[in-house]
Amino acid sequence: MDFDRDYTMTIGGQAVSAAEVQAVINPATEEVIAHAPAASRAQLDDAVSAAKAAFPAWSALSFAERQEALRSIGQRLNHFKEDLMRLLTREQGKPRAGAEWELTGAIIWCDEIAKHELPILVAEDSPQRLIETRHIPIGVVGAITPWNYPVLLALWKILPALLAGNTVVVKPSPYTPLTTLKIGEMLRDVLPAGVLNIVSGGNDLGKWITQHPDIGKISFTGSTETGRRIMESASNGLKRITLELGGNDAAIVLPDVDPKKVAKELFWAAFQNSAQLCVAAKRLFIHADVYDDVAAELVEFAKTVKMGDGAQQGIDLGPIQNRMQFEKVKDLLEDSRQSGHNFLLGGDIPEGKGYFVPVTIVDNPPENSRVVAEEAFGPVLPLLKFDDVDEVVARANDTIYGLGGSVWSSDITTARKIAERLECGTVWINEIHAFSPHATFAGFKQSGIGVENATQGLLEFTNAQTIVTKRLLP
Ligand code: NAD
Numbered sequence: 001m002d003f004d005r006d007y008t009m010t011i012g013g014q015a016v017s018a019a020e021v022q023a024v025i026n027p028a029t030e031e032v033i034a035h036a037p038a039a040s041r042a043q044l045d046d047a048v049s050a051a052k053a054a055f056p057a058w059s060a061l062s063f064a065e066r067q068e069a070l071r072s073i074g075q076r077l078n079h080f081k082e083d084l085m086r087l088l089t090r091e092q093g094k095p096r097a098g099a100e101w102e103l104t105g106a107i108i109w110c111d112e113i114a115k116h117e118l119p120i121l122v123a124e125d126s127p128q129r130l131i132e133t134r135h136i137p138i139g140v141v142g143a144i145t146p147w148n149y150p151v152l153l154a155l156w157k158i159l160p161a162l163l164a165g166n167t168v169v170v171k172p173s174p175y176t177p178l179t180t181l182k183i184g185e186m187l188r189d190v191l192p193a194g195v196l197n198i199v200s201g202g203n204d205l206g207k208w209i210t211q212h213p214d215i216g217k218i219s220f221t222g223s224t225e226t227g228r229r230i231m232e233s234a235s236n237g238l239k240r241i242t243l244e245l246g247g248n249d250a251a252i253v254l255p256d257v258d259p260k261k262v263a264k265e266l267f268w269a270a271f272q273n274s275a276q277l278c279v280a281a282k283r284l285f286i287h288a289d290v291y292d293d294v295a296a297e298l299v300e301f302a303k304t305v306k307m308g309d310g311a312q313q314g315i316d317l318g319p320i321q322n323r324m325q326f327e328k329v330k331d332l333l334e335d336s337r338q339s340g341h342n343f344l345l346g347g348d349i350p351e352g353k354g355y356f357v358p359v360t361i362v363d364n365p366p367e368n369s370r371v372v373a374e375e376a377f378g379p380v381l382p383l384l385k386f387d388d389v390d391e392v393v394a395r396a397n398d399t400i401y402g403l404g405g406s407v408w409s410s411d412i413t414t415a416r417k418i419a420e421r422l423e424c425g426t427v428w429i430n431e432i433h434a435f436s437p438h439a440t441f442a443g444f445k446q447s448g449i450g451v452e453n454a455t456q457g458l459l460e461f462t463n464a465q466t467i468v469t470k471r472l473l474p
Contacts, residue, residue, distance in 0.1 A: 008037065009039060013192070018043060020040070022035065022202065027320065029354060036200045037200050038174075044169070047199050052139070054167045054195045059137045059165035063117065063118065070162065074114075077106055077186075089311050093320075098310070106151050106152045109159060112437035113159040114159075114163065116438075116454070116455050128471055138240060140167055140214055143170040144171050145171070145173060145180070145221055146173050149273075150179055154172065157170070157219040157452075161461045162195065180200070181200060219461075242448075242452065245446065245447050246375045246401060246403070247375065248401045249283070250281070251407075252396060253266065254411070255288075269433070272433065274357070279432075281432065285396060287385075287386060288386065294383075299344050307319075319356045325378065326378075335371065339365070339370075339371075341362050341369065341371065343360060345358075346380075360379060373399075375401070397422065402445035403448070404432075405419070409430070416429060425440070426439075436453070437453055438454050
């Protein structure tokens with residue numbers, strides 16, 4: 001397999017190119033690194049037809065056979081791990097350590113999701129009657145993914161969808177389609193034709209997927225704005241939907257922390273993947289007693305971190321992934337500057353190639369400023385001072401989002417009490433971004449609908465069917 005060229009879609013097990021193509025740009029250099037096919041509507045129809053045709057045989061396999069298929073996917077990813085990592089850095093911008101984290105996670109997910117089973121729930125088992133609920137696959141699933149973690153987030157959808165017995169059509173982001181296209185290619189001889197189809201293209205292609213009458217479920221990760229559009233469009237055929245959307249996560253730092261120790265953890269909580277992470281700490285609430293010390297340590301640590309082209313040695317943080325997002329983050333920075341906020345670090349966009357925004361730390365801006373209220377999705381972090389727990393919980397929850405959050409304290413009992421009061425799908429205590437294939441991942445409020453991972457995530461790719469059997473003949 002050549003990871004530098006020949007990017008084709010996978011439709012019905014075949015390599016397919018398209019009449020139109022889209023340029024894919026390396027965000028660190030702004031060079032065009034490849035052209036990806038832009039699927040036509042007819043090609044999407046072909047992919048859905050192939051998935052529909054493959055569904056009866058795939059869903060008829062035993063559960064154990066499909067579990068084995070997931071493990072084979074993991075083995076194939078592992079075989080090409082190094083190539084995928086290099087390609088991921090080139091198309092996404094993340095440095096090697098980030099690419100390795102993502103690929104390692106994706107491979108672990110294959111084995112671990114394969115351990116889940118679809119439960120049969122027995123509501124009544126009496127001499128008169130047996131009432132059982134089983135979970136059966138929906139049919140063809142459409143999976144639509146974003147550009148920040150293109151490999152891992154595609155696998156979060158593909159694996160449970162296939163395990164439950166569905167067939168899948170995946171559409172990666174037009175900014176990062178290459179790794180997903182290569183995964184389609186490397187799995188052509190692992191899965192039966194039509195079981196996994198990969199189509200690439202722009203937002204229109206996403207819309208066609210959500211409108212397609214033969215797709216029964218949409219699993220989407222991306223922005224809240226697009227999530228709303230998907231919900232609207234999927235309502236036509238009453239498609240099932242899982243939406244994993246944006247966040248504006250609070251990290252709450254209590255006065256009993258050691259500022260030096262916690263600073264490094266907080267830095268990565270906020271700036272991992274250049275802050276292009278749905279559950280990055282995006283509002284850092286620090287107790288007034290330790291605010292100055294934590295802020296100073298954070299700035300000191302941030303100065304040791306190197307930003308640059310992720311393909312080069314010794315780089316910790318890469319660029320913003322695409323120009324559209326780069327312009328958004330720049331605009332947010334400019335707004336913060338014009339509002340007279342104090343920058344403890346950063347704030348100036350360097351000249352030159354690449355979509356680089358330096359690590360920027362904003363000193364206690366007002367709560368209603370854009371830099372606090374909006375999801376930056378870039379390395380611009382507001383530090384916010386608080387005095388008491390009730391106040392900080394209210395402020396943390398005062399957002400339309402509810403994805404993640406974290407609490408930092410040497411008193412776990414107190415931290416736990418605060419965690420329980422946060423209105424979000426995941427709360428970490430004294431660490432962050434420890435994900436598990438066996439723990440649900442979900443958003444409250446406008447951060448999403450439904451759940452990914454764990455058995456609950458698997459159940460989202462099924463319909464529940466209750467069978468009631470009367471045991472006594474009339
Ligand atoms: P996006 O919503 O712009 O795009 C995501 C995908 O949707 C892309 O493949 C895009 O082509 C497609 N799309 C766009 N318009 C569409 C439409 N009308 N119908 C169907 N598909 C359409 O998001 P993005 O900019 O790629 O990603 C960044 C956002 O994703 C951030 O808000 C971030 O917080 C969120 N995100 C959430 C999670 C999570 O699990 N909750 C994870 C990662 C990213």
